[in-house]
Amino acid sequence: METIPFGTTADGEIIRLFTIRNLQGLEISLSEYGAILTSVKIPDREGKIEEVTLGLDGFEAWLENPHLFGATVGRFGNRIAAGKFSIDGKDYQLATNNAPAGIPCHLHGGEKGFNQVVWTGQPVQRPQAVGVCFTYHSDEGEEGYPGNLTAKVSYWLSEANELIIEVSARSDAPCPVNLINHTYWNLSGEMDQEILGHELQLNASQYLPTTPGLIPTGELAPVAGTAMDFRQALAVGKRIEDSFEALKFAQGYDHCWVLDREDTGTLRPAATLYDPESGRVMEISTTHPGIQLYTGNSLPKRTGLCLETQGFPDAPNHENFPNSILRPGENYSRKTVHRFSVK
Numbered sequence: 001m002e003t004i005p006f007g008t009t010a011d012g013e014i015i016r017l018f019t020i021r022n023l024q025g026l027e028i029s030l031s032e033y034g035a036i037l038t039s040v041k042i043p044d045r046e047g048k049i050e051e052v053t054l055g056l057d058g059f060e061a062w063l064e065n066p067h068l069f070g071a072t073v074g075r076f077g078n079r080i081a082a083g084k085f086s087i088d089g090k091d092y093q094l095a096t097n098n099a100p101a102g103i104p105c106h107l108h109g110g111e112k113g114f115n116q117v118v119w120t121g122q123p124v125q126r127p128q129a130v131g132v133c134f135t136y137h138s139d140e141g142e143e144g145y146p147g148n149l150t151a152k153v154s155y156w157l158s159e160a161n162e163l164i165i166e167v168s169a170r171s172d173a174p175c176p177v178n179l180i181n182h183t184y185w186n187l188s189g190e191m192d193q194e195i196l197g198h199e200l201q202l203n204a205s206q207y208l209p210t211t212p213g214l215i216p217t218g219e220l221a222p223v224a225g226t227a228m229d230f231r232q233a234l235a236v237g238k239r240i241e242d243s244f245e246a247l248k249f250a251q252g253y254d255h256c257w258v259l260d261r262e263d264t265g266t267l268r269p270a271a272t273l274y275d276p277e278s279g280r281v282m283e284i285s286t287t288h289p290g291i292q293l294y295t296g297n298s299l300p301k302r303t304g305l306c307l308e309t310q311g312f313p314d315a316p317n318h319e320n321f322p323n324s325i326l327r328p329g330e331n332y333s334r335k336t337v338h339r340f341s342v343k
Contacts, residue, residue, distance in 0.1 A: 001018060001019065001020050001123055001130055001132075002018070002019040002020075003016055003017070003018050003019075003123070004016070004017050004019075005017075006031055006032070006033070006059050006062075007033075007058075007059025007060070007062075007063075008059075009033070009063070009118065013118050015031060015032045015033045015059070015118065016031075016032050016121060017029055017030070017031050017032075017038070018030045018031075018121060018123065018132045019039075020130050020131070020132070020157045021157075022130075022157050022158065022159050022161070023159055024043070024159070024161055025041075025042075025043055025047075025049050026040075026041065026042050026043075026157060026161055026163075026340065027039070027040070027041040027042075027049070027157075028040050028041075028155065028157050028163060030121065030132050030134075030155055031062065032118055032119050032120065032121045032134065033059075033062060033063070033117075033118055033119075034062070034065070034070075034071045034072060034114070034115040034116060034117070034119070035071070035072035035114065035115075035119045035121075035134040035136070035153045036062065036065075036069070036070045036071050036072065036115070037053065037070040037155060037181065037183050038053075038055055038056075038062065038069075038070055039051060039053060039055055039070075040052050040053045040163065040183070042161075042280060042340045043280075043342065044189060044278035044279055044280055044342060045278065045279030045280075045342040045343070046279075048189070050189030050278075051189065051191065052185060052186060052187050052188075052189060052280065053069070053070060053183050053184060053185060053186070053304070054067075054069050054070075054184040054186060054191060054296075054303060054304040055069055055070065055191075056069060065115065067184070067296075067298065067299065068108065068115055068182040069182070069183070069184055069304075070181070070182065070183045070184075071114075071115035071181075071182045072114050072115060072119075072134075072153050072167075072179065072180070072181060072182075073108040073109055073113055073114060073115050073179070073180045073181075073182050074108075074109050074113060074114040074151065074177065074178065074179040074180065075109055075113075075114065075138060075143070075145050075149060075151075075169075075175065075176065075177055075178070075179075076106070076109060076145075076176045076177065076178045076316075076324070077108050077109065077178045077179060077180030077182075077308070077310055078107070078108065078178060078180065078256070078292065078308075078310060078313035078314075079098065079105045079106065079107050079214060079215055079313045079314055080094060080105060080106040080176070080313075080314055080316060080317070081105055081213070081215045081314050081317055082096065082104060082105060082106075083095055083096040083104070083105065083106035083144075084317075085176060085316035085317055086316075087146070087174045087175075087176075087316070087325060088174065090146075092144060092145075092146065093144060094106040094110055094143060094144040094145070095110040095111045095143060095144065097110055097111050099213075100212065100213050100214040100249075100250075101212035101213050101214075101249070103211070103212065103213030103215075104213075105213060105214070105215060108180075108182070109143060110143035110144065111143065112143065113143065114136060114138075114151065114179070115182070117136055117138075118136075119134035119135060119136045119153070120134065120135050120136070121133070121134050122134075122135070124154065124156075126156075128158055128159045128160065129156045129157065129158040129159070129162075129164070130156070130157060131154055131155050131156035131157065131164070132154070132155055133152060133153070133154040134152065134153045134154070134155075135150065135151070135152050136150070136151050137149070137150050137151075138150075138151065140172075140173070145175055145176075146173045146174065146175050147171040147172050147173030147174065147175040147328075148171065148172050148173070149169055149170070149171040149172075149175060149177070149326075150169065150170055150171075151167070151168070151169045151179060152166075152167065152168045152169070153165065153166070153167050153179065153181075154166040154167075160339070161339060161340045161341065162337050162338065162339045162340075163337070163338040163340070164335070164336070164337050164338075165181055165335070165336045165337075165338075166333075166334070166335045166336075167179040167332070167333070167334050167335075168331060168332060168333045168334075169326060169331075169332040170326075170330070170331055170332070171326050171327070171328060172328050173328060174325050174326070174327045174328070175325065175326055176315070176316045176324045176325055176326070177324065177325075177326045177332045178310055178311040178315070178324055179332070179334070180292075180308045180309070180310045181308065181309075181336070182306060182308060183306065184296060184303075184304030184305060184306055185273060185282065185304060185305055185306070185307065186198075186303055186304045186305075187273060187274070187275035187278060187280040187281075187282060188275050188277055188278050188280075189278055189280075191303060191304075192301070192303060193303065194237075194301055194302045194303055195236055195295070195296070195302055195303065195304060195305050196235065196236050196237025196240065196302060197235055197236070197237065197275070197276065197277070198235070198236050198273055198274065198275050198305070199233045199234065199235055199236070199273070199274045199275075199276065200230050200233065200234060200235075200236050200271065200272070200273055200274075200293070201230055201231070201232065201233040201234070201271065201272045202230040202231065202257050202270070202271050202291065202293070203231070203259055203260050203268070203269050203270055203271065204223065204230070204231070204257035204258055204259050204260055204270075204291070205222060205223060205224070205231065205258070205260055206220045206221060206222055206223060206257070206258040207220075207221060207223055207228045207246075207255055207256065207257045207258060208220065208221070208255060208256045208257075208258065208290075208312060208313065209221050209245075209246060210246065210249060210250075210255065211249075212249050214249060214250060214254060214313075215313070215314050216256070216312065216313050216314050216318065216321075218318045218320060218321075220258055220320075223257075226244060226246075227239035227240075227242040227244040227246070227247055228244075228246060228255065228257070230257075230293075233272065233274065236253075236295060236305065237302075240252055240253065240295065250297060251297045252295040252296075252297035252302070253293045253294065253295040253297075253305075254292070254293075254294045254295070254297060255292065255293060256290045256291070256292045256310070256312055256313055257290060257291050257292075257293065258289065258290055258312075259286070259288070259289060259290060259291060261289070265287055266287060267285050267286065267287055267335060267337065268285060268286065268287070269283070269284075269285050270284045270285055270286045270288075270291050270307075270309060270336075271283070271284040271291055271307050272284070273305075273307065274343070278342075279342040279343055280340065280341075280342055281340065281341045281342060281343055282338055282339070282340055283338070283339045283341070284307060284309065284336065284337070284338055284339075285336070285337045285339075286309035286334070286335065286336040286337070287333075287334050287335045287336075288309040288310050288311060288334050288336065289311060289312065289322045290309070290310055290311060290312050291307055291308065291309050291310070292306065292307070292308040292310055292313075293305065293306070293307060294306040294308065309334070309336045311324045312324070
């Protein structure tokens, strides 16, 4: 592992950048600022090693990072309607820092979410894998959330060509938690090339329809016969311009799919992304109940897509969604594995 100074914050904190390589030539880089995955480099079918995530040049740019490239977002990633929720009869109001279709909501933790704070990184090691564990303590009332919360995010690079992301949290008061990694993938290795030709398969028979404000309605709708059906591998751009309500609301894909699973908490296949030109393949497994496909609709071009494993958006306001409230004495724990190969 290589550890170097990455930059200095306005408060004078020195931020470190960790770089890990495995014996097959895979390489990842990780920043203490935002617990950000700043880089992933993997080989193509010819053995050429290239960058496959969207990134930025220079530490100052990472401080801004308006598209949240590679960032850890929380406490609650994704959206909460009007920034409001109730726990045990007590109402809470969070910042409304996003407004699709002019409808305000809370997004990715607020005005200053976990992507804009300094985490403490600690190198870690286990058989056949090396990683970094990042820790952050969020005080009671930070961004309006209840409870003192301690969050941990561990990134591992294994000799089996796996990028493993493990997240955990504990709180001394009931609090909604949904820790998400927000990496944009482009397996072509050409960061100015659109990802519409990538082929995607999702292990999901249902998705969450939304309002025009991109808030789930509460319905779990079947994907069959719609532009949301990725049960068989399909080019990302094949149906993205279809006249389908969900695509119109988001101006592309920006939705959560309900992963097919018979139980909860176990590691299950979620998605496979393939770039026919380079031959690169990324298989995702997770213990999360959902996966959000976001096709970079706010970028100048769709040069990257997110596959964010997560709990359901606006879960605190939907009793039929998987529980998102972490209570004292409980441990929030989730795992996602990205396995890279070529064909």
